[in-house]
Amino acid sequence: MSRDEPLLSLNDESLALLMELAQVLELGVLTTDRDLVVRHCNQWLAAAAGPEVPDLVGRPLLEAFPQLSGGPAEHALRGALAGSTTIWAHRFHRYFLPLRPAADADSRFHTMQQNARIIPLTRGGRIDGVLVLIQDVTERAAREDLLRDALARAEVASQAKSDFLASMSHELRTPLGAIIGFMDLLESEMVGPVQPLQKQYLGRVKLAAKHLIHIIEEILTFSRVEAGKEPIQPEMVDGAALARSVTELFEPQAVSKQIALNTSLPEGPAMLFTDPTKLRQILINVVGNAMKFTESGSVDVEVSADHERVWFRVVDTGPGMSPTDVERIFDPFTQLDQSLTRSKGGTGLGLPVSRKLAQLLGGDLEVESVVGEGTTFALGLPIVAQPAAVLPPAPSPAPVAD
């Protein structure tokens, strides 16, 4: 009838077979009658019950294990007598019967950790008793606890790294602000005349300092987003107008590189409720990236909207990327061709930061690319802000006792 037998039907032969099998399986098997008196119990389960619970067969199960009375275990047993099958997963219950762990089990558990199934048994079409199957998962539970501890430690280390980056970046940014300020002061000749060549050198120093500040800002944003400390300040924004203003920033660069910089915007506004500063930052990063890597042809910035999202697409005719490179493009500190880092500059954080910001705004940034043809970045943001639901950090390790 099905890939699962609906109910375990019991006759003397099938019961004998089950108990025979149970002797060789690493599994606890116990059956009761309608009064929950133990009818059969395999060797494995009797040994795990230990000398504290002798002679299980023939005794009422709730008398042999009085801890079960009135609790969910008794509820499950009585449910089986009414036709219900109950599954107990270790993650929720720890154990069904208070059994001793195997001699070589991890010492953090005083009781065997178990999965259990409590199943009605039928004989001649009517429910005749209950079958309890118990699986020992102590070893796995201990392994998972260790993994969770390791994960928690790794998260603490990652947090420490983010904190370090944030504070380092802050410490670096503060003196750079002063450097640029004094450059402005010197340039303005308020403290004395500056020769043309000196002015030219001052300009170069200032440009380098501003570039450094930009890199530090990227690191700061990245570490804030990683640490979940980047606040969102949403408001009604016209996505089309914002995309136009960002594109205008790159027009001088397009002219000097002799690249066509086109926009394709809807006739009316493309309104969405989002954080305009972050949206602007993403678009500057993505358009800037396209401009940086496109040596001929065009960069097109397109805005469109459907009933749920506003879409920003940046299409370039740059060198394109292989599928392997596309997979790595959003990995932090990755610039696909390291030689480009020197020729094109950048931290390799622009795109990872952009994607993280997009996700923070409830959307995503995706990329499609063909080597030799170009790359398309698509940013989709919800019309109404839906900050990405972030799972809580892993809880501190649970107490080891059960």
Add this chain to the structure above:
Amino acid sequence: MSTHLVDHDALTELFNIGLHRAAASLSELTGQRIIVELPRLWVCPIEDTQERLRELLEGELATVHQIFMGNMTGDAVLVLEYESASRLAALLTRGDVAMDGRLDQSAREVLTEVGNVILSSCLSAFGDMLRVSVTFAVPRIHVESLDGLLRSLKVKDDEMHYTLLAATRFQLTEGEVGGYLMIAVGLTSLELITKALAAREG
């Protein structure tokens, strides 16, 4: 039999009773407040369900099947997209399992128990309210495609098959997850449900 004969409002109420019981059990089990909602319900021949599910679901699915027998016979299934399943397991265990988005052994065990709670609560509500006797098989979890799911639905082979398909939403403190509850029954069982609902209303 026309599915229009089924009283949708009464059926929705039955599902709501079942899901309310399930939510209470899950809240007790996990120690957090859980609400299970029923945004939408369809009753349709099993062939139409395939088309409908193709519109609603994509990719790999995690399903918990529970066969039931008695006056009413069929296959009840909790259907979640893989990602939703791992997210639900993580939310229910406060990130204890499936944190990496994978349905490992522990996550599957958790979902099997959760499926067992939801499916038996709903089927018991049907049993209690319609005064029909239902007994349940051991639930099984599968990771499968939609085609695999539809092939595996088990009802009596010699009659027309129908599906009661309910969209469900699990609301937890840290987020919410959508899924579907599907009860595949044969014509005889659907007629029994229809009559019992009508008698109850009357």
